[in-house]
Amino acid sequence: MILGFVALRDVSLDIRPGEIFALLGPNGAGKTTLISIVCGIVNPGGGRVTVNGHDIVADYRKARADIGLVPQELTTDAFETPWATVNFSRGLFGRPPDPAYVEKVLRDLSLWDKRASRIMTLSGGMKRRLLIAKALAHEPRVLFLDEPTAGVDVELRQDMWKLVRRLREGGVTIILTTHYIEEAEEMADRVGVINKGEIVLVEEKAELMRKLGRKQLTLHLHDPIDRVPDALADYRLEIAGGGTELVYTYDTRGERTGITALLADLGAAGIRFRDLQTEQSSLEDIFVSLVGRGQ
Amino acid sequence: MKFNHYAIIAIYKFEMARTWRTLAQSVISPVISTVLYFVVFGAAIGGRITDIHGVSYGAFIVPGLVMLSLLTQSIANASFGIYFPRFTGTIYEVLSAPVSFVEIVIAYVGAAATKSLALGLIILATATLFVPLSVAHPIWMLGFLVLTSVTFSLFGFIIGIWADGFEKLQLVPLLIVTALAFPGGSLYSIDMLPPLWRTVTLFNPVVYLISGFRWAFFGQAEVAVGISLAMTLGFLALCLGVVAWIFRTGWRLRA
Numbered sequence: 001m002i003l004g005f006v007a008l009r010d011v012s013l014d015i016r017p018g019e020i021f022a023l024l025g026p027n028g029a030g031k032t033t034l035i036s037i038v039c040g041i042v043n044p045g046g047g048r049v050t051v052n053g054h055d056i057v058a059d060y061r062k063a064r065a066d067i068g069l070v071p072q073e074l075t076t077d078a079f080e081t082p083w084a085t086v087n088f089s090r091g092l093f094g095r096p097p098d099p100a101y102v103e104k105v106l107r108d109l110s111l112w113d114k115r116a117s118r119i120m121t122l123s124g125g126m127k128r129r130l131l132i133a134k135a136l137a138h139e140p141r142v143l144f145l146d147e148p149t150a151g152v153d154v155e156l157r158q159d160m161w162k163l164v165r166r167l168r169e170g171g172v173t174i175i176l177t178t179h180y181i182e183e184a185e186e187m188a189d190r191v192g193v194i195n196k197g198e199i200v201l202v203e204e205k206a207e208l209m210r211k212l213g214r215k216q217l218t219l220h221l222h223d224p225i226d227r228v229p230d231a232l233a234d235y236r237l238e239i240a241g242g243g244t245e246l247v248y249t250y251d252t253r254g255e256r257t258g259i260t261a262l263l264a265d266l267g268a269a270g271i272r273f274r275d276l277q278t279e280q281s282s283l284e285d286i287f288v289s290l291v292g293r294g295q
Numbered sequence: 296m297k298f299n300h301y302a303i304i305a306i307y308k309f310e311m312a313r314t315w316r317t318l319a320q321s322v323i324s325p326v327i328s329t330v331l332y333f334v335v336f337g338a339a340i341g342g343r344i345t346d347i348h349g350v351s352y353g354a355f356i357v358p359g360l361v362m363l364s365l366l367t368q369s370i371a372n373a374s375f376g377i378y379f380p381r382f383t384g385t386i387y388e389v390l391s392a393p394v395s396f397v398e399i400v401i402a403y404v405g406a407a408a409t410k411s412l413a414l415g416l417i418i419l420a421t422a423t424l425f426v427p428l429s430v431a432h433p434i435w436m437l438g439f440l441v442l443t444s445v446t447f448s449l450f451g452f453i454i455g456i457w458a459d460g461f462e463k464l465q466l467v468p469l470l471i472v473t474a475l476a477f478p479g480g481s482l483y484s485i486d487m488l489p490p491l492w493r494t495v496t497l498f499n500p501v502v503y504l505i506s507g508f509r510w511a512f513f514g515q516a517e518v519a520v521g522i523s524l525a526m527t528l529g530f531l532a533l534c535l536g537v538v539a540w541i542f543r544t545g546w547r548l549r550a
Binding site for chain 1: 299301302304305306308309312313316380383384385387388389390391392393394395545549
């Protein structure tokens with residue numbers, strides 16, 4: 001019998017070594033709970049997790065030594081210095097002191113100049129980078145980034161994306177949760193969508209966008225119209241741009257898009273167009289559609 | 296990695312660094328409090344009390360006052376040491392590290408015990424400025440100091456995990472420890488009590504700590520030193536058992 005709130009249900013997930021995996025889900029979907037179980041912060045009600053072949057319970061030392069965690073909250077020791085706290089993290093994870101490596105991490109994250117400042121004097125963005133530095137202090141093979149760019153400005157976000165790519169090039173497996181769909185779209189090799197504690201979908205990002213992506217064809221009309229002719233009703237066209245545009249939505253998964261027939265029927269109806277463009281739906285649209293389906 | 300000694304060193308150094316940052320609260324305040332005790336009880340009141348078991352009152356209260364500080368400081372240091380990362384959320388790092396509960400306890404409790412042990416020795420040194428003091432069994436004296444520091448740091452560690460607010464963190468040291476330490480014979484001999492109250496007092500574990508510690512100084516005690524030692528070790532074992540249970544279940548630590 002399980003008492004209390006069930007945060008995750010029958011989650012089965014396999015992360016490939018060296019990939020960037022983005023876990024998407026609305027607030028309360030179970031993203032942080034899932035990460036917390038893998039990292040040993042939350043006790044699971046059941047099931048088994050292995051990290052690089054090491055069971056997180058039976059072989060927790062080896063499993064955890066491989067993991068770096070950047071938490072969602074900006075939790076730092078306000079009175080410590082970046083230098084002290086990153087060295088602390090390295091020791092905590094069982095690594096011998098290595099001042100040169102710690103210096104490299106702090107330089108990579110543009111924190112070297114602030115190494116002797118009290119953490120409480122750092123900006124929010126610096127604290128976020130410091131959490132990443134702490135997570136990297138013991139040279140982990142797997143890095144969890146729990147909404148790493150929440151509240152971070154655009155420039156810093158792009159710097160972090162560069163850093164994540166560099167880490168991946170170094171062989172680090174990266175699992176990130178994010179609210180920024182563009183982050184997953186920009187970074188991830190694969191995308192998992194979690195909703196109400198269940199993994200709704202795991203897919204290669206490109207494949208996901210190809211399979212689930214909807215496209216829109218926009219026709220810029222020569223002469224404005226005020227209603228769609230009855231002969232074109234089957235296409236479910238929408239009038240936009242004050243009557244100067246016709247929008248046709250089609251599914252790339254269909255065997256036929258219907259574009260050829262549409263263009264022929266438009267000509268037959270006497271509607272001429274001077275330009276056209278197509279637009280693919282973003283990952284965000286896909287995500288909203290998936291999560292919306294689960295409501 | 297069979298034993299994560301780097302983690303122990305990291306946590307220990309982190310905790311000791313906090314002592315240096317808060318030197319006034321950690322060391323100076325308890326020393327001043329103890330000096331005031333000496334002035335009030337040793338000089339003002341002590342002048343009107345005859346010797347107790349052949350020991351001048353000023354010297355008699357020294358072990359009790361050292362124990363009083365040792366108990367409160369051990370609990371305060373250890374409870375704050377583990378409560379603060381829980382409060383700020385930085386505990387996530389310790390919980391996700393490849394570190395066993397034994398290593399966590401050694402580091403946190405070791406640091407808290409080191410601080411209170413150093414404080415006890417400083418207070419003892421301060422006491423020698425007020426009263427002539429000789430220690431009959433210095434090794435035992437040091438042994439009781441270490442044992443009490445470790446035991447009550449463990450107790451403080453448990454309180455730091457149990458507490459879900461700063462009020463609770465203060466509650467136990469204020470209400471329980473002070474209430475046990477004062478009637479526990481820190482400033483008087485329990486032999487001075489009427490027989491009924493003396494019997495009641497024997498249910499107070501602090502009596503055995505102070506009695507054993509006093510024996511190490513003067514070679515005499517209200518309670519046999521073997522019983523004092525056994526009671527202290529018993530409390531240590533109880534605290535260890537509770538801490539082991541906490542880490543096995545993740546109570547108040549892991550969701």
